[in-house]
Amino acid sequence: MRIGMLTSGGDCQSLNATMRGVGKALFNLFDDLEIFGFEDGYHGLIYSEYHKLERSDFSGILNIGGTILGTSRTPFKQIREADENGLDKVEAMKHTYRQLRLDCLVVLGGNGSLKTANLLSQEGLNVIGCPKTIDNDLWGTDMTFGFHSAVNIATEAIDCIHTTAASHSRVFIVEIMGHKVGLMTLYAGLAGGADIILIPEIPYHIDAVCNKISERYKRGSKFSIIAVAEGAISYEDSKLTKKDYKKKLVDRKYPSVSYELAAKVFDKTGIEVRVTVPGHTQRGGSPVPYDRVLATRFGVEAAKLIQKKEFGNMVALKGNDVIKIPLKDIAGKLKTVEPDSQIIKEAKLLGISFGD
Numbered sequence: 001m002r003i004g005m006l007t008s009g010g011d012c013q014s015l016n017a018t019m020r021g022v023g024k025a026l027f028n029l030f031d032d033l034e035i036f037g038f039e040d041g042y043h044g045l046i047y048s049e050y051h052k053l054e055r056s057d058f059s060g061i062l063n064i065g066g067t068i069l070g071t072s073r074t075p076f077k078q079i080r081e082a083d084e085n086g087l088d089k090v091e092a093m094k095h096t097y098r099q100l101r102l103d104c105l106v107v108l109g110g111n112g113s114l115k116t117a118n119l120l121s122q123e124g125l126n127v128i129g130c131p132k133t134i135d136n137d138l139w140g141t142d143m144t145f146g147f148h149s150a151v152n153i154a155t156e157a158i159d160c161i162h163t164t165a166a167s168h169s170r171v172f173i174v175e176i177m178g179h180k181v182g183l184m185t186l187y188a189g190l191a192g193g194a195d196i197i198l199i200p201e202i203p204y205h206i207d208a209v210c211n212k213i214s215e216r217y218k219r220g221s222k223f224s225i226i227a228v229a230e231g232a233i234s235y236e237d238s239k240l241t242k243k244d245y246k247k248k249l250v251d252r253k254y255p256s257v258s259y260e261l262a263a264k265v266f267d268k269t270g271i272e273v274r275v276t277v278p279g280h281t282q283r284g285g286s287p288v289p290y291d292r293v294l295a296t297r298f299g300v301e302a303a304k305l306i307q308k309k310e311f312g313n314m315v316a317l318k319g320n321d322v323i324k325i326p327l328k329d330i331a332g333k334l335k336t337v338e339p340d341s342q343i344i345k346e347a348k349l350l351g352i353s354f355g356d
């Protein structure tokens with residue numbers, strides 16, 4: 001049995017834990033096994049840069065963040081384009097796979113990476129996907145590994161801000177990752193006790209945000225914490241065409257959505273506003289226990305799919321069970337926050353404003 005493995009896209013805390021799950025289970029399932037790790041994501045598969053992974057390589061990495069293989073972003077829309085030397089990337093990946101006589105390629109990746117995994121599967125390669133991303137925005141799985149570790153860090157950031165915000169009677173904005181999806185911000189905002197949570201799925205009205213701050217101020221809470229998703233959008237901007245909004249982002253004088261919001265809140269309320277952006281710290285450090293367990297389970301189930309030759313699937317969490325779902329059914333689909341979902345209604349009943 002000859003297996004290839006790669007980690008692609010932005011890293012997250014339990015990539016190593018997942019590879020450990022796959023590797024350890026495979027070594028227990030097959031006597032005659034060789035595993036090849038491709039370096040820096042699809043780059044390694046395209047340019048045949050890989051090394052053999054021994055059983056010992058999967059030891060001692062359960063709690064180590066990052067990825068022992070390295071990763072890179074290879075946007076799906078560029079995958080069909082030739083590289084600067086005219087190399088056809090898809091053909092090159094197929095060539096590497098065949099030259100190494102692989103029986104299966106295991107891809108640990110998020111949305112774009114699993115789209116490429118699906119493409120390779122449709123091109124005839126045996127592929128298994130494992131759902132990675134701190135954003136938890138992959139359709140078809142209740143949870144991706146990395147999400148809870150990142151939420152933990154974002155929550156700690158809000159916790160730290162709480163004490164200083166209260167001492168200074170300031171408004172604090174904490175900007176949370178998640179790309180175009182607000183799940184991380186929703187979870188960290190709830191866990192950190194944010195007063196206002198702004199997510200891309202619920203465009204905000206600046207007056208609603210300021211009213212909430214003023215209302216709290218009048219009640220004696222002179223500080224407010226706003227958890228803002230990096231992809232949050234105002235109601236006015238949500239009415240722009242995609243093209244016009246993109247242009248606005250390029251032209252705006254603020255480094256991110258939070259700084260623009262801070263300026264607007266200060267203009268309207270006169271209260272001091274500070275912005276904190278934990279940024280890539282959210283993808284760093286050790287995985288939390290939840291992610292270690294989820295990653296391990298995903299890894300083991302991926303190995304079982306290989307044993308059963310059930311290729312072209314991604315492992316996914318449904319309730320408490322790890323299931324398989326065809327890559328073609330999930331490729332290119334985004335999981336977002338439903339504005340009418342139970343969790344949003346619960347948060348609203350608690351008094352949290354979403355700026356709507």
Ligand code: F6P
Pocket residue numbers: 010073110133134135177178179230283
């Ligand atoms: O997809 C994970 C993620 O961390 C997003 O939350 C964020 O928008 C993006 O990656 C950042 O990407 P990069 O590491 O390329 O700056």
